Amino acid sequence: xxxxxxxxxxxxxxxxxxxxxxxxxxxxxxxxHVLAKAQAFEAxxxxxxxxxxxxxxxxTFEHIARAxxxxxxxxxTRYTAAAGLPALRAAIAEDAGRRRGISVQxxxxxxxxxxxxxxxxxxxxxxxxxDEVIFPDPGFPTYEAMVRVAGGVPAPVPLREDxxxxxxxxIFDQKLNRRTRMIVLNSPSNPTGGVMPLPALEHIAKxxxxxxxxxxxxxxxxxxxxxxxxxxxxxxPGMQERTILCDGxxxxxxxxxxxxxFGIMPEALAERVELLLTHSVGSTANFTQLAGLQAIxxxxxxxxxxxxxxxxxxxxxxxxxxxxxxxxxxxxxGAFYAFPNVxxxxxxxxxxxxxxxxxxxxxxxxxxxxxxxxxxxxxLCYANSLENLQExxxxxxxxxxxx
Ligand code: PLP
Numbered sequence: 001x002x003x004x005x006x007x008x009x010x011x012x013x014x015x016x017x018x019x020x021x022x023x024x025x026x027x028x029x030x031x032x033h034v035l036a037k038a039q040a041f042e043a044x045x046x047x048x049x050x051x052x053x054x055x056x057x058x059x060t061f062e063h064i065a066r067a068x069x070x071x072x073x074x075x076x077t078r079y080t081a082a083a084g085l086p087a088l089r090a091a092i093a094e095d096a097g098r099r100r101g102i103s104v105q106x107x108x109x110x111x112x113x114x115x116x117x118x119x120x121x122x123x124x125x126x127x128x129x130x131d132e133v134i135f136p137d138p139g140f141p142t143y144e145a146m147v148r149v150a151g152g153v154p155a156p157v158p159l160r161e162d163x164x165x166x167x168x169x170x171i172f173d174q175k176l177n178r179r180t181r182m183i184v185l186n187s188p189s190n191p192t193g194g195v196m197p198l199p200a201l202e203h204i205a206k207x208x209x210x211x212x213x214x215x216x217x218x219x220x221x222x223x224x225x226x227x228x229x230x231x232x233x234x235x236x237p238g239m240q241e242r243t244i245l246c247d248g249x250x251x252x253x254x255x256x257x258x259x260x261x262f263g264i265m266p267e268a269l270a271e272r273v274e275l276l277l278t279h280s281v282g283s284t285a286n287f288t289q290l291a292g293l294q295a296i297x298x299x300x301x302x303x304x305x306x307x308x309x310x311x312x313x314x315x316x317x318x319x320x321x322x323x324x325x326x327x328x329x330x331x332x333x334g335a336f337y338a339f340p341n342v343x344x345x346x347x348x349x350x351x352x353x354x355x356x357x358x359x360x361x362x363x364x365x366x367x368x369x370x371x372x373x374x375x376x377x378x379x380l381c382y383a384n385s386l387e388n389l390q391e392x393x394x395x396x397x398x399x400x401x402x403x
């Protein structure tokens with residue numbers, strides 16, 4: 001360089017014209033940051049209880065894993081059609097449709113590596129620069145990321161703790177305007193565990209029909225429910241034609257690392273999303289898809305047992321949290337997260353998460369990792385052993401008593 005400066009890696013792109021608007025404001029998921037810190041403590045010999053990561057603690061069910069291994073041994077290791085194996089698309093159409101009481105054609109199903117492509121690619125296909133997208137705050141961080149990458153305008157709407165973390169419908173109505181193009185729903189929710197009640201879904205569906213809006217309904221936790229089924233907005237009159245359902249195998253079948261998910265959407269949109277898959281990931285691993293086929297067609301007992309175990313753990317963790325003076329936690333109806341309110345401690349959620357890691361050896365996420373409205377809360381994943389959850393509650397109680 002002219003003045004003899006050394007070129008640092010982060011300056012290189014700037015020197016070459018800088019990063020695109022599209023990626024400049026992307027940030028990592030909060031869990032990675034906390035995990036790295038927790039691992040540094042572990043390397044120094046501390047025992048950390050991990051409640052920060054959102055994935056099943058159990059391995060992939062044996063019969064599913066065996067199907068994947070058999071597929072590899074049989075040479076099922078080649079490209080498939082970008083939208084997925086016809087047999088898997090047909091099985092998903094039947095299974096996901098039956099569970100929601102709707103009729104789904106295989107041509108409406110797009111299989112991808114995880115559920116995330118079923119969020120990202122329909123958004124890329126539909127959102128034009130300046131289009132506004134409503135999504136939950138606190139909510140899964142990918143929602144804001146995908147809207148930004150598509151050039152859209154994020155329009156976060158707060159969830160209300162006193163409405164079981166459903167949308168604040170007054171603010172929802174205020175946010176709707178002529179630039180609104182899509183509404184994102186996530187029920188059961190990450191990070192709150194809340195399930196949206198039917199009247200709230202009906203309110204949103206009415207607005208979507210009146211204003212001709214798309215709804216992207218992330219239902220990845222649909223089968224992780226403990227007290228009642230989570231209704232799907234796609235089942236409401238007039239909604240299937242404007243709804244993109246996102247679901248997958250990661251959570252219910254403990255297959256996070258296999259990367260398998262799907263979207264269900266009107267056929268014309270499915271064709272566009274298939275093209276995006278063709279030109280980005282190509283296709284989902286052949287043997288992963290065959291393992292997924294076995295997951296759907298095989299016995300559902302293991303999944304049901306896991307849900308029963310999560311319910312027991314939820315009850316134990318929430319009781320443990322509510323026994324801590326000044327903490328209060330609603331009973332989450334779904335997913336595997338508790339979202340206690342810790343605002344009475346008078347510290348930020350981020351400060352408290354750091355404090356609990358350092359003082360109690362318990363890794364949790366601050367609610368603000370999911371949006372500004374997550375302040376005053378922590379997210380704890382209870383896909384963990386009962387012993388660990390009880391020990392974590394006790395350790396957190398002791399550390400918080402010091403404040
Ligand atoms: N949607 C939500 C709400 C999630 O919590 C997750 C994973 O944490 C996903 C989507 C992504 O799932 P997958 O790992 O199958 O891509």
